[in-house]
Amino acid sequence: MLAECGRTKVLCTVGVQDSVPNWMYNRHNGGWLTAEYSMLPNAGQPRKPRDGRTGRPLDGRTQEIQRLVGRALRCAIDLTMLPECTLWVDCDVLQADGGTRTTAINGAVVALYDALLYMEEQKQLPKWPLRGMVAAISVGLVNGEPLIDLDYQEDSSADADLNVICASNGKLIEVQGAAEKQPFALEQFQQMIALGQKACVQVDELQRKALGL
Numbered sequence: 001m002l003a004e005c006g007r008t009k010v011l012c013t014v015g016v017q018d019s020v021p022n023w024m025y026n027r028h029n030g031g032w033l034t035a036e037y038s039m040l041p042n043a044g045q046p047r048k049p050r051d052g053r054t055g056r057p058l059d060g061r062t063q064e065i066q067r068l069v070g071r072a073l074r075c076a077i078d079l080t081m082l083p084e085c086t087l088w089v090d091c092d093v094l095q096a097d098g099g100t101r102t103t104a105i106n107g108a109v110v111a112l113y114d115a116l117l118y119m120e121e122q123k124q125l126p127k128w129p130l131r132g133m134v135a136a137i138s139v140g141l142v143n144g145e146p147l148i149d150l151d152y153q154e155d156s157s158a159d160a161d162l163n164v165i166c167a168s169n170g171k172l173i174e175v176q177g178a179a180e181k182q183p184f185a186l187e188q189f190q191q192m193i194a195l196g197q198k199a200c201v202q203v204d205e206l207q208r209k210a211l212g213l
């Protein structure tokens with residue numbers, strides 16, 4: 001699944017591995033879902049070394065983003081309804097212009113749905129495990145005004161930068177946010193979240209359209 005949002009493009013795939021992580025053995029029924037995120041070297045400027053090539057562990061940003069993608073998707077799925085397996089969500093950024101994590105989440109949910117349809121066809125699912133979709137959007141404060149879906153230029157000049165992740169029913173799954181330059185007021189925070197929630201409804205519609213639902 002190629003997820004595109006403006007100039008940002010993220011290839012999202014979901015693969016099924018027939019085992020669960022060691023810590024899950026004899027502890028839980030069902031399966032697990034985990035995510036990996038990576039940017040191609042020239043997806044943004046300047047060139048970013050390929051993961052693992054510098055001899056240093058994964059950078060903090062990559063770890064933060066892949067854990068966010070995994071958490072968001074696990075919130076949408078009943079893991080006990082999976083057979084003993086691990087769903088590997090891979091999000092690879094081909095081109096970056098702001099909002100790569102939100103685009104990764106939006107595309108990954110569509111890829112997850114597709115993977116589950118395949119598992120259902122193969123009679124591997126006792127019950128449909130997806131509770132609903134997950135939609136994500138970036139929101140920022142630019143010149144004091146809340147703005148959604150920031151590109152790199154807007155992102156780098158924003159006073160505050162939020163990522164809002166919602167379930168299909170509009171409820172919040174996660175909000176990541178910080179004042180990049182100027183501290184912001186609670187009212188502005190609430191305004192940004194409300195704007196993000198509204199945008200997530202539109203993303204949800206696009207995801208359903210992509211899946212033909």
Ligand code: UDP
Nearest residue numbers: 044045048096097098099100101102152155
């Ligand atoms: N970016 C980049 N190289 C990097 C990190 C970030 O080119 O190593 C650019 C890219 O356009 C990205 C934007 O900076 O989309 C904002 O990055 P941020 O960490 O805020 O995450 P994102 O908005 O992509 O989820």
